[in-house]
Amino acid sequence: MKIFSLRNITTLILSLGLALGAMAQTAKVQVIHNCADPAAASVDIYIDTGSDTIKLDDVAFRTATAFTDLPANTSIDIVVALPTSTSITEGIETINIPSLTDGSVNLAIASGVLNLPGSTFAMNPDMVDNNFTLLLAEGREAATDPNKVDVTVVHGSTDAPSVGINERGNALLDSVAYQDISGYVALDTIAYRIDVTAANDPSSIVAPFFLDASGLKGGAGAVLASGFFDPAANGGGSAPAFGLFLVPASGGAFQPLTAVGAARAQIIHNSADPAAATVDIYIDLNVDTLKLDDVPFRGATGFIDIPTEYPLNVVIAGSASTGIDNEVVTTIPVTGADGGSFYIIANGVIDPTAFAANPESISTGFQLVVKGGAREAALDNSKVELAVYHGATDAPAVDVFALGAGEIVDSAAYTDITDYLPLDPASYDLGVRAEGDNPALAVFRADASSLAGGAGIILASGFLTPSANNNGEALGLLLVLPDGTANLLSVVTNIDKEFDAQLKIFPNPASERVAIELTGEQGATVSYKMIDLQGREVLVGEENVAAGSATVELEVAKLARGAHFLIIESAGKRSVRKVILK
Numbered sequence: 001m002k003i004f005s006l007r008n009i010t011t012l013i014l015s016l017g018l019a020l021g022a023m024a025q026t027a028k029v030q031v032i033h034n035c036a037d038p039a040a041a042s043v044d045i046y047i048d049t050g051s052d053t054i055k056l057d058d059v060a061f062r063t064a065t066a067f068t069d070l071p072a073n074t075s076i077d078i079v080v081a082l083p084t085s086t087s088i089t090e091g092i093e094t095i096n097i098p099s100l101t102d103g104s105v106n107l108a109i110a111s112g113v114l115n116l117p118g119s120t121f122a123m124n125p126d127m128v129d130n131n132f133t134l135l136l137a138e139g140r141e142a143a144t145d146p147n148k149v150d151v152t153v154v155h156g157s158t159d160a161p162s163v164g165i166n167e168r169g170n171a172l173l174d175s176v177a178y179q180d181i182s183g184y185v186a187l188d189t190i191a192y193r194i195d196v197t198a199a200n201d202p203s204s205i206v207a208p209f210f211l212d213a214s215g216l217k218g219g220a221g222a223v224l225a226s227g228f229f230d231p232a233a234n235g236g237g238s239a240p241a242f243g244l245f246l247v248p249a250s251g252g253a254f255q256p257l258t259a260v261g262a263a264r265a266q267i268i269h270n271s272a273d274p275a276a277a278t279v280d281i282y283i284d285l286n287v288d289t290l291k292l293d294d295v296p297f298r299g300a301t302g303f304i305d306i307p308t309e310y311p312l313n314v315v316i317a318g319s320a321s322t323g324i325d326n327e328v329v330t331t332i333p334v335t336g337a338d339g340g341s342f343y344i345i346a347n348g349v350i351d352p353t354a355f356a357a358n359p360e361s362i363s364t365g366f367q368l369v370v371k372g373g374a375r376e377a378a379l380d381n382s383k384v385e386l387a388v389y390h391g392a393t394d395a396p397a398v399d400v401f402a403l404g405a406g407e408i409v410d411s412a413a414y415t416d417i418t419d420y421l422p423l424d425p426a427s428y429d430l431g432v433r434a435e436g437d438n439p440a441l442a443v444f445r446a447d448a449s450s451l452a453g454g455a456g457i458i459l460a461s462g463f464l465t466p467s468a469n470n471n472g473e474a475l476g477l478l479l480v481l482p483d484g485t486a487n488l489l490s491v492v493t494n495i496d497k498e499f500d501a502q503l504k505i506f507p508n509p510a511s512e513r514v515a516i517e518l519t520g521e522q523g524a525t526v527s528y529k530m531i532d533l534q535g536r537e538v539l540v541g542e543e544n545v546a547a548g549s550a551t552v553e554l555e556v557a558k559l560a561r562g563a564h565f566l567i568i569e570s571a572g573k574r575s576v577r578k579v580i581l582k
Helices: 006-024 497-501
Strands: 026-032 043-048 051-059 067-070 076-079 091-097 105-111 133-138 148-155 163-167 170-176 185-188 191-198 203-211 220-226 243-248 262-271 278-284 287-294 304-308 310-318 329-332 341-347 367-372 385-390 398-403 408-410 421-423 427-434 440-447 455-461 474-479 486-488 490-494 502-505 513-521 524-532 535-545 549-553 562-570 573-581
Touching: 026 043, 026 051, 091 133, 105 148, 105 220, 133 148, 133 474, 148 170, 163 203, 203 243, 262 278, 262 287, 329 367, 385 408, 398 562, 440 474, 440 573, 497 502, 497 573, 502 573, 513 524, 513 562, 524 549, 535 549
Parallel strands: 026 105, 148 220, 262 341, 385 455
Antiparallel strands: 026 067, 043 051, 043 076, 076 091, 105 133, 148 185, 163 170, 163 191, 191 203, 220 243, 262 304, 278 287, 278 310, 310 329, 341 367, 385 421, 398 408, 398 427, 427 440, 440 490, 455 474, 474 486, 502 513, 513 549, 524 535, 524 562, 562 573
C-alpha cells in the first residue's frame, strides 16, 4: 500500500485545484458566417486557441455552428481561409479575440467583405468600415423565460444605411447602423410582422418580413440583416440580396424570414344569413388592424392593398362591435400570394342546421372563399370581362346562358367561380337554370354596354327558396365592379315554378317540329317566342288552348341549327327552356 506524505497530499490537492481551475476557464461561442462577399461563399475557419487548433471545414455563407466551448481568459485567433486550404497558414484574414470571459456565452459573427483584388463593393452610407471583421456580442442558448423566445438583432448588411426595426408596429430599435447589435428582447411565441424601416421613421417601411415564432418557445436566436441592398453594385453583381434571417442557437443554415409582398383584394359580403345582414370586418395585418365598418349584405369594398405571404386573420363581427375581439362571429385565416389579386367572399350561413341543405351536399357553413386571379380591368380593352360565382347555398349546380352570347357557365356548383368571360359591351339577358335539360330559374338583365375595358364579378346571391331559409333575401344576380359598386341585376322574366311543372317540351333535340304540351290549364292563350344565341327572335306566335290538356306544335325545320331559347307565357306566367335544333 502506497503511503502519501502530507507534502504529497498538499501537492496533489494543489494539482487538482489547478486542474479543476483550468477546466473551469471556458466560454461558449457560436460562430456565424455572415460575410456576403461572393469570394467567401464557402470558407474554412480555423480557431487557434494557443494549445489546439479547431478547423471548421467548408463553412457556407449563412450557416452557423452550435455553441462550442473555447478557452477563456486567453488570446484566440480566428483565421479565415479559402475552402481548398489544408492548414491555418493559408489564411486570408485573421481576427484576434483578446480574451473571453470565463462562463460567458458569445456570438462571433463574421461580417464585412474580403475586398480581394479585382472585387468592388459599395461604401457603407454611414461610412462604417466594410472590411472583413468579427463582431462579438452576448449570446444565449435558451430564453430567460421558458415561455418566450429571446431574440437579438444584428445589422450585418454592409451597404445598407441605418434602419429601424419594428415588431407588429412596435419599435424594437429606432436606429441601428451596420455592425450594431441590439440586446436580447423576449417575444411571445406567435406570428410577427417584422418591418425594416427608415431610421427614426417607423412609418416608412423599407422591407417587411414575416416571422413565425410559434415553434420557438423557450429558445433563443439572432435575427441578422444579411446580404446587399444593391447586389449589382457589390462583387460584380453575383452577390446575395438583402434579407432578414433567424440564426437559431442550435446552429445550421440561417432560416429566412419570409419577405412580405403586396397583393390586391376585394372583399364582398355575400352571406344571405339574416343574422349577418350587416357586419363589421376586421383584417389583422400583424402591424395594424383594418376595420370595415357596417358592411351590408351584398356590399363590397373596392380593391385594397394587403400584405401577403403570411396568414392574415379576417374577423367577422357584429355590426355593433367595438374591436377585433368583440361580438366575433368567426375568425378565418387567409394567405394571399405575392403580387396576386383576389376576391375574399364572405359566404354561407352561421348555423347550417337552421337552413336548407345544399342539393349537392356541399357544406354551407359560414366561410371566407378566397379566389385568386381577380381583375380590375379587362385584358382586352374592347371587351368587358366578367367572372361568375355561385354563392346561393340552397341552389343546385347551375348553367348560365346569355341571350346573344350563348351558354357562358356550364355546371357551376355552390362556391365555384368561372374564368373570366370576354363579352362585347352590350346589354344581356342572363338566364339561370339547374344544370342539364331544365327550365330557367330566372332571367336577369345585365347592362354592360358602358363597361368596355372593364372587369367584374357576377354572384348568385340569396336563397332559391327563402321560406326554407329563415325568410332570407331571394335569389338574385349581383354585379360587383372593381371600385366596389355592387348592384342587383334587374329581373327580366319571373319564372313560375307551377307553370313550369305543367309544361313538357319534346322532342329535344329536335329537327323539324317542337311540341309544347300544356296540362292543367283553364282555357287560355299561350304565347311563345324562340330566340337564337344572338338574341334574335326567330319564331313568334300564340295559340288559344282549351282547358285540360293541349299541345302546340312549332315548325322549326327552316331555323338555323344549334341552341335556342324558348320563352313561353300564359296568363302572366312564364317559363324559359333551352332547345337544341339538330
